[in-house]
Structure formats: C-alpha cells, structure tokens
Amino acid sequence: MLGDELVSRAYARNADFWIGIVRDGLDPFQTKLTDPALLEVIGDPSGQRILDAGCGEGQLARALTARGARHVHGVDTCAEFITAAREHPEHQEESATFHHADVAALPLPDDSVDLVVANRLPHGIAFPQRRFHEFARVLTPTGRLILLSMHPCFYAARSERSAANAGAFDLDEYFGVRTVEQHFQVADRRSPAASVQQFHSLEDYIAMVTGAGFVVTGLREPHPSPAQREENPWWNEHFTRPLFLLLECAPRP
Ligand SMILES: C[S@@+](CC[C@H](N)C(=O)[O-])C[C@H]1O[C@@H](n2cnc3c(N)ncnc32)[C@H](O)[C@@H]1O
Known part of the structure; x- marks a missing residue:
C-alpha cells in the first residue's frame, strides 16, 4: 500500500516545482480541462463554507473566495504548500484558513461545510475510504462532495499511453x-x-464513495472539445485516452 509518508515526502521534494507550475499556469490539463470542469460543476459558491481537501498551494481556495465563498478551509499534509498558501499576496485571512493536517482527521466540526472539493487528490492518498468517511462527517446533510481524480480506468504512465x-x-x-x-x-x-x-x-472506487454514505449524482470525464483539438494539435498527441474522472456526490438521504 502507498504510505502517507511516501506521498508527503514526494510532495515536499516537489513543492517548489509544483508551486511554479500552478502559479505560472503551465499545465494545460489543469488550466484548460480540469479547473474549468471543476468550477462549472461547483457553480456559484457564494455564501458557502467549503473544504478544499488536499489544497496544495491554495489556487482553488483563492478562486473560490474570489467568487464569493463564505469561507474556504484548505487542508494539506505538505507543510511547504500550506506556508505558500498562507503567504500568497491574495490570501485573505478572513475568508480562507489553511490547515497543515491530514484529511483523514479534519480539524473541523461535524456538519460544518456545505461543499467538499478534492481536486486531484483521490489517486494520491492511501486508504481513500477513511478520507471519504471524514468528508461525510464534516458535510451538512444537504452538502455536496466533488472528487476530481485521474481516471481509474484509463490513466497510465506517459510511457504507456501509446496507441499500440x-x-x-x-x-x-x-x-x-x-x-x-x-x-x-x-x-x-x-x-x-x-x-x-x-x-x-x-x-x-465507487464502493468506497457509497460505503462512506454518499450517492453519486453526476459524472464527467473532462476532455478537450473538438474545437480545442482543432485549434491546438498538441491535444492529439497528449490526450490519447480519457485521463480524468469528476464525480459529484451527495450524502445519502
Ligand atoms: C496533486 S496535488 C493537488 C493539489 C491541489 N488540489 C491542486 O489541484 O492544485 C495533491 C495534494 O494532496 C496533498 N495530500 C496528499 N495526501 C493527503 C492527505 N492524506 N491529507 C491532506 N493532503 C494530502 C498533497 O500534499 C498535495 O498537495
């Protein structure tokens, strides 16, 4: 099994690299596919209390507070990311709090958030089922859970993505x-x-989500549109199979 320590060590070593990529907007998979899909599914976050689980350096939290979220709690095990998120010039203490914690033991009371977003987290954590139970604990009964992961069926290492x-x-x-x-x-x-x-x-994966008390209410596979592929042939070379899965879930009534 993937150990938490192994994950944390890799993110700590990659922290500067990751912060540079995200802040310079260099990853087209993120900027052109997954972020737009995520923001569309989230909709208007005005007035909502949100948990950004595995928040990294805080880019989604900043986007959600800028769109009017009442408060965003960003949680991440990587100390370097939490420091970077707190020190970002657009960080507003009154509308976002960044916690250095594991999403398996959230520093939040029961029923205290309206939306949990796990952006690019589910494939990077050990024992996801433990985390999904914790998401159910902090969500209000009318809340939503949105999970954006690499595609469990199709995602493969770059070296294994050839047509052959x-x-x-x-x-x-x-x-x-x-x-x-x-x-x-x-x-x-x-x-x-x-x-x-x-x-x-x-x-x-779905059994872990439903086993934690959720029903799946929506599913998307963010991918380049025909117009995007026509405009930039880069996609034809780099998006040769479905790479992402976005699940929208709600607590089972
Ligand atoms: C692929 S990065 C995504 C970061 C951010 N959500 C984004 O999309 O820019 C995954 C993040 O999850 C964090 N992470 C991994 N396991 C975690 C855990 N058990 N609890 C909290 N954060 C965790 C990592 O430190 C890393 O910041």
Missing part, C-alpha cells in the same frame, strides 16, 4: 491496486522527485 498499448491491461492490477510512479513533466520542466499515484478499479 491501448488494448493492453493487466486485469490483476486493475482489480487490485494499480500504481503509477513517474516524474511530473510539464512544459519542459521535470519534477525532482517521482510522484506515486495509486488507483483502485472503478467498482472499488
């Missing part, structure tokens, strides 16, 4: 725990440490 590899799948791995370990490579920058991502089969 499209049919190859190790079923024991897929129905067990599939690990993808590779350096982040964005534009011409390569992360100092490899990141470790861990995938469960779609049925296991």
